[in-house]
Amino acid sequence: MSFRHLRAIVRKEINHIIRDRTTLILVMVTPTALLFLMAYALTVDINHVPIAVLDYDQTPTSRAFVEQVTQGNDLDLYAQVDSLDEVNRLLVRGEVKAALIIGTAFERDLLTLRGMNLQVVIDGTEPKTGGFAVERIGGQAEAFIGELLADQLQSLGITQSSLQPINLSVRAMYNPGLKSRVDMVPGLISMVLGFPALSVALTLAHEREHGTLEQVLVTPVGRVEFLLGKMIPYVVVGLVNVIVIPAIARATFNIPFNGSFALFFLLSAIFLLAILGMGMVVGVFMRTQPAALALSFLVIFFPGFFLTGIFFPIVAMPEEMRLEALGLPGTHYAVITRGIFLPGIGLDVLWPYAVMLVGLGVAFTAVAVFFFRKKLG
Amino acid sequence: MFKRIWSLVIKEFIHLIKDWWMPAFMLFGGASELLLVGWATSRPMTNLPLMVLDRDQSQASRAVVVALENTGTFDLQSQAPDMATIHNALERGDITAAVIIPPNFDNQLASPTGHPSLAVLLNGAESTPATAALQAVEGVARETGERVTLRRLNLNPDEFARFNPSLRVWFNEALNEAYYTTPAELGLMLEFTILLFAALSFSRERELGTLEQLLVMPFSSLEIIIGKSIPVILVGFFDFLLMLGAVHFFFGVPVRGSLPLLLVIAFGYLLVELGKGLVISIISRTQHQAFLLVMMVGMIDFMFTGYAAPVESMPRIAQIVANAIPANHWLNILRGILLKGAGLDVLWPQILALAALGVLIGAFSLRYVRRALD
Numbered sequence: 001m002s003f004r005h006l007r008a009i010v011r012k013e014i015n016h017i018i019r020d021r022t023t024l025i026l027v028m029v030t031p032t033a034l035l036f037l038m039a040y041a042l043t044v045d046i047n048h049v050p051i052a053v054l055d056y057d058q059t060p061t062s063r064a065f066v067e068q069v070t071q072g073n074d075l076d077l078y079a080q081v082d083s084l085d086e087v088n089r090l091l092v093r094g095e096v097k098a099a100l101i102i103g104t105a106f107e108r109d110l111l112t113l114r115g116m117n118l119q120v121v122i123d124g125t126e127p128k129t130g131g132f133a134v135e136r137i138g139g140q141a142e143a144f145i146g147e148l149l150a151d152q153l154q155s156l157g158i159t160q161s162s163l164q165p166i167n168l169s170v171r172a173m174y175n176p177g178l179k180s181r182v183d184m185v186p187g188l189i190s191m192v193l194g195f196p197a198l199s200v201a202l203t204l205a206h207e208r209e210h211g212t213l214e215q216v217l218v219t220p221v222g223r224v225e226f227l228l229g230k231m232i233p234y235v236v237v238g239l240v241n242v243i244v245i246p247a248i249a250r251a252t253f254n255i256p257f258n259g260s261f262a263l264f265f266l267l268s269a270i271f272l273l274a275i276l277g278m279g280m281v282v283g284v285f286m287r288t289q290p291a292a293l294a295l296s297f298l299v300i301f302f303p304g305f306f307l308t309g310i311f312f313p314i315v316a317m318p319e320e321m322r323l324e325a326l327g328l329p330g331t332h333y334a335v336i337t338r339g340i341f342l343p344g345i346g347l348d349v350l351w352p353y354a355v356m357l358v359g360l361g362v363a364f365t366a367v368a369v370f371f372f373r374k375k376l377g
Numbered sequence: 378m379f380k381r382i383w384s385l386v387i388k389e390f391i392h393l394i395k396d397w398w399m400p401a402f403m404l405f406g407g408a409s410e411l412l413l414v415g416w417a418t419s420r421p422m423t424n425l426p427l428m429v430l431d432r433d434q435s436q437a438s439r440a441v442v443v444a445l446e447n448t449g450t451f452d453l454q455s456q457a458p459d460m461a462t463i464h465n466a467l468e469r470g471d472i473t474a475a476v477i478i479p480p481n482f483d484n485q486l487a488s489p490t491g492h493p494s495l496a497v498l499l500n501g502a503e504s505t506p507a508t509a510a511l512q513a514v515e516g517v518a519r520e521t522g523e524r525v526t527l528r529r530l531n532l533n534p535d536e537f538a539r540f541n542p543s544l545r546v547w548f549n550e551a552l553n554e555a556y557y558t559t560p561a562e563l564g565l566m567l568e569f570t571i572l573l574f575a576a577l578s579f580s581r582e583r584e585l586g587t588l589e590q591l592l593v594m595p596f597s598s599l600e601i602i603i604g605k606s607i608p609v610i611l612v613g614f615f616d617f618l619l620m621l622g623a624v625h626f627f628f629g630v631p632v633r634g635s636l637p638l639l640l641v642i643a644f645g646y647l648l649v650e651l652g653k654g655l656v657i658s659i660i661s662r663t664q665h666q667a668f669l670l671v672m673m674v675g676m677i678d679f680m681f682t683g684y685a686a687p688v689e690s691m692p693r694i695a696q697i698v699a700n701a702i703p704a705n706h707w708l709n710i711l712r713g714i715l716l717k718g719a720g721l722d723v724l725w726p727q728i729l730a731l732a733a734l735g736v737l738i739g740a741f742s743l744r745y746v747r748r749a750l751d
Binding site: 020022023026027030033034037038040041042045046047048049050088089091092093094097116118119120121122123124125126127128129130131134137138141164165166167168169170171172173174175176178179180182183184195198199202203206209210286287288289290291293294295297298302303306307309311312313315316317318321335338339341342343345349 | 396398399402403406409410413414416417418420421422423424425426452467468469470473486491492493494495496497498499500501502503504505506507508511512514515518519521522525526529541542543544545546547548549550552554556557562566569573574577581585662663664665666668669670672673676677680681683684685686687689690691692695709712713716717718719723724726727
């Protein structure tokens with residue numbers, strides 16, 4: 001391998017990228033822009049859930065209860081309805097996610113300590129939102145009963161605190177509010193840094209499609225040099241994003257960065273080599289750009305999104321799937337980014353993941369080089 | 378005119394067949410990916426690694442450990458010998474949560490006014506499983522607490538339970554995760570297939586220099602657009618049917634509403650996405666540009682499919698934007714027909730919104746692309 005050859009190829013690639021301003025801008029900003037758009041919209045804590053109320057009781061107590069349930073930011077009263085049919089229609093349309101049905105004897109039963117005639121209906125197609133509504137309504141009901149019946153309960157020897165004797169002290173390490181945005185932003189880095197890999201697959205297929213590959217291959221440039229030269233500009237593009245992302249994450253969303261930036265930078269570079277190696281493999285096998293794109297969506301983009309543990313934890317996946325996830329560079333890198341951003345751990349803990357990344361990078365690049373025929377068939 | 382369009386369609390299919398990878402991916406890629414992803418992610422949160430530090434070693438504390446195991450959420454690792462082990466494991470990300478039972482747990486529980494405590498440490502670096510773990514531990518604490526209260530007050534458990542609201546789940550009684558995840562995953566894959574295919578149509582011809590050849594031939598711009606669109610729609614619709622089959626037969630998602638209605642709306646939705654794809658295609662000079670724009674547009678649309686976060690909890694601006702996203706209405710309709718058995722009488726606002734967007738996007742893209750071609 002000659003450094004001069006490599007430099008020539010890198011310069012050629014950079015010329016390609018720079019000559020087309022629009023593409024350059026898009027390649028540069030896509031990862032960071034999408035990361036923050038997603039962090040902004042995808043990782044919100046559930047609140048303002050619209051609910052419907054069907055109040056068969058229509059007493060001061062039932063109205064007070066509805067008032068208490070919907071006063072905060074958690075649940076919004078979307079509509080007071082008169083029949084189950086209307087509840088059904090609102091739920092089917094998705095206009096409300098839950099409904100509170102207050103039975104006829106709500107007030108009487110409560111005041112006579114017979115129980116609470118209350119039913120909560122949730123939309124099972126959105127279990128997160130529904131579960132949230134149930135939990136909040138249950139909590140409000142407990143508080144409501146406690147206040148309303150304080151005197152009666154006291155005469156029975158029940159105090160507010162004896163209703164829940166076990167103290168649960170919860171501490172979420174590294175992410176005190178257990179906010180999904182705090183771990184999603186570092187996690188999503190592994191997904192958005194996969195975009196340059198799709199670009200690499202595309203440019204390789206581009207050379208073949210336009211027949212410019214022959215021109216390069218008649219020069220004394222070797223295959224390793226050619227492939228590395230293709231990768232390096234995109235490694236640089238990726239690393240620019242790697243520098244920018246933690247800074248913006250802290251400035252906009254207040255995401256902490258507790259680990260070593262040097263380590264983050266180094267491991268990000270290794271990840272980029274591995275994921276770009278994957279892109280290379282795709283680009284080497286596909287002859288046309290549409291085919292290269294379609295395949296890289298199937299093996300790089302979608303798996304990187306769904307199967308690397310960003311949205312759905314690896315431990316909860318089926319056994320065979322966990323093995324496949326280990327073959328994706330993004331899986332290891334997501335552990336690394338979250339580990340460096342949040343607990344701030346170092347190489348002493350992260351080395352197995354780093355080793356896996358190096359291994360995958362070497363394997364993908366080797367496959368690409370091996371199958372990259374110097375002569376076109 | 379039809380003969381000319383026909384010849385254009387034939388031309389497109391010849392392109393497709395020449396490189397057989399592309400049609401293979403376009404036709405079967407989405408469905409096979411959906412099977413893989415759906416299989417991996419449509420399960421309840423189980424197997425979360427948990428560590429317990431039992432400093433009490435009493436019957437009561439062991440009962441708590443058994444109750445934690447019985448939730449089915451956890452994979453109970455070894456008992457931790459000390460706090461250092463727990464902190465170390467949390468830092469490494471080896472465990473999702475740790476429960477610490479203090480030494481006087483049993484005594485506090487037995488005393489009539491005692492307040493036994495449990496400490497929970499969560500790995501906040503992965504908030505999704507941590508939240509699931511917290512909910513499971515809260516459930517155990519609540520149940521144990523209720524039993525204690527009843528015992529202390531000598532109450533009948535059946536009577537006491539009546540103070541809790543009763544819960545009913547509609548449309549998904551068993552709270553099957555696949556009902557929730559697979560339609561959104563289908564939406565994402567379908568959208569990307571269509572957008573990508575449409576976006577490459579003109580940008581590819583332009584990059585390869587064959588667009589001029591096409592334009593000097595005796596085709597009108599409308600004929601070219603229709604000729605380009607038919608293969609995209611055919612492939613997209615085939616893809617949709619395949620994925621719908623996967624969702625229904627493989628993941629057991631029901632089709633409770635009218636299937637013909639769903640197919641008609643799916644066809645309309647494909648036209649809307651096709652319109653977007655063609656605009657991307659005509660403004661991109663290269664296939665690379667087209668791909669990057671598809672990425673942007675597709676991911677922005679995906680945010681509003683309700684996969685990771687409900688639209689109604691999003692910031693106000695995002696909610697306003699959501700109204701202009703066809704995928705948002707489409708997913709509401711898809712879920713409504715599949716899971717809720719909804720018909721036209723209920724879904725008309727969503728269908729109207731989708732149709733209005735379709736007319737808007739379609740008219741714009743037709744005008745824009747025609748003008749660019751002429």
